[in-house]
Amino acid sequence: GGGASSSSLVQERLDLEGKILDLLEEHHAALDAATTFALLGAHGHADGELKFALCIEDSALKYDKISAHFAARAQWPELLQVLARAPLDKAAPLLYKFSGELLKSCPRETVALWLAKGWGLDPARLVPALAQYANRRRQAAGGDENPRVNLSSPNLAIRYLEGLLKLPQPHGGEGGYPPLSDGGAGDGPAGVFDDRVVANYLLLLHADESNSDGASLAAFLDRHLGRLGCPESLPAPSPGVPASAAPASGGSARGLDLGFALRTCLARGRPAAAVRLYAKLGCHEEAVRLALEDGDPDLVTAAKALASALPDQDAGDGSWRPGFEASGLGGGSGGLKRRLWLHIARHCVGRAAEPKEALKILDECPGRLLSIEDVLPFFPDLSLIDDFKERIVGALEGYDEQIDALKGQMEDFTEQANEVHRDLESLRSRETPRLAPGARCALSGQPWAPPAAPRGGGPQAEAFYLFPSGFAYASRALVAHVAARLPPHKNRRVRELCSRLGLPVPPPLLDRSARHAGDPQTRLAVERGAALPGPCPPRGPEREAYQAQLDDLVAGECPLTGTLMIESLDQPLLDAVDQSAERSSWAID
Secondary structure, X not given: XXXXXXXXXXXXXXXXXXXXXXXXXXXXXXXXXXXXXXXXXXXXXXXXXXXXXXXXXXXXXXXXHHHHHHHHOOOHXXXXXXXXXXXXXXXXXXXXXXXXXXXXXXHHHHHHHHHHHHHHOOHHHHHHHHHHHHHHHHHHHOOOOOOOOOOOOOXXXXXXXXXXXXXXXXXXXXXXXXXXXOOOOOOOOOOOOOOHHHHHHHHHHHHHOOOOOOHHHHHHHHHHHOOOOOXXXXXXXXXXXXXXXXXOOOOOOOOOOHHHHHHHHHHOOOHHHHHHHHHHOOOHHHHHHHHHHXXXXXXXXXXXXXXXXXXXXXXXXXXXXXXXXXXXXXXXXXXXXXXXXXXXXXXXXXXXXXXHHHOOHHHHOHHHOOOHHHHHHHOOOOOOHHHOHHHHHHHHHHHHHHHHHHHHHHHHHHHHHHXXXXXXXXXXXXXXXXXXXXXXXXXXXXXXXOOOOOOOOOOOOOOEEEOOOOOEEEHHHHHHHHHXXXXXXXXXXXXXXXXXXOOOEOOOOOOHHHHHOOOHHHHHXXXXXXXXXXXXXXXXXXXXXXXXXXXXHHOOOOOOOOHHHHHOOOOOOOOHHHHHHHHHHOOOO
């Protein structure tokens, strides 16, 4: 009787649960979602929660309940099916939340779903799950048994990130991209990630593939190194698209970090990639040294191409470089390009089986940058001269041609110097122009008197300045005229020199209204200058030095035909006093 009673209770419970499920399905639209979920959860009715969540309209609460139900029971394939049908805005938070478990339990299906959502998912938020997956692959490669990791299949982390780059950029849609296939997601050219975390992690994945021949890493660097630029030139991401989805033109602030990439390639034993990164960073000597140390013929060829691509006029800074000075290749006036080729030549000489084969480096070097005497020290001391005879003879013939060319240049320079000497002699013998008797000052009208020896200590005749233009000027009138038109600092210097030489000192500069507002005596004093008391005039070389400075300031050019006259073109012909006098002369009484 007890067994029958227990069976009836179970059947009654099942019938009741069925009625509850039918009620939820039939009246789900009339039930409040939050209240219903709270009641079902309080009674532990998990099936009812799932049934109600599947029936109600799309909402964040709906997918939270469904994902919690499947996650609690580790039903990850069922959860993937639900998230595949969910709208992107509802599925994305849950894909981020359960990315690690989904990728661990259903790696291939999870990556396919991620690619189906396309750029609607931010790959930077999926990097932690991808890192856990890559770590499981490394552990499996090291001998740990993991039935969920198939080392014979491609790395799904690389497949996802590279496949994402091949997908078209969305424009407000949700994606709808094809599922992942063995051949990759799409056949178009891949771009680059603008997000530094994603770009750096993708490089790390390529560098970690131990069974790789480096082709995928080389292709990755081809895309990134060819598009590096200033971060300010990067285009802004499209609205609604994650920042990592924007095509990058590189740079270290965003996109691939070249320093991290270089350290990673060196640590993972990727010399070809490290050589390219050294060259991109401007470390040409380090790139060439690494290529030659590895010894791979392709890397040696790359080192030659790198050295040839440097500017021919690079004179270098002559600074010491580690590793080059010790080998006799550091510093010097040959510049960076020459130092690199010397290092390459030393490597080729050491690896060549025959001297003639090693000497081919001279033909490969552009612009005859190296000669036979540059590479001879790299050969053993007991090498036969017959192997170098042809090159040495050619070098000596080239030196003879250079010597002949230098002799011709020296003869040309000597002839030019002789012509200069002849011109100087003709200038010295040329007759100096003289003032004609009766000449007058072009400013004051003062007549010129030939100099005569003073008698009884009388004053000497005033000096005149004669210019190539033909105008002559009395010294006092010239100083007063030019000083009034000089800048203030030069006017002060002229007044100081005149005072030291005991000459009439021109007045300080005044504006035009102050200069001509006074009586005619003030104006006359300004134009002609007024003698001011000064120190005792110097004699000898000191006086000649002062006089030379004064001549440079006031007699550098003719005041009536030079710059002073050109600068006065915008000034009126008559000042205020002259205009008043002119008007008065035309007045009719």
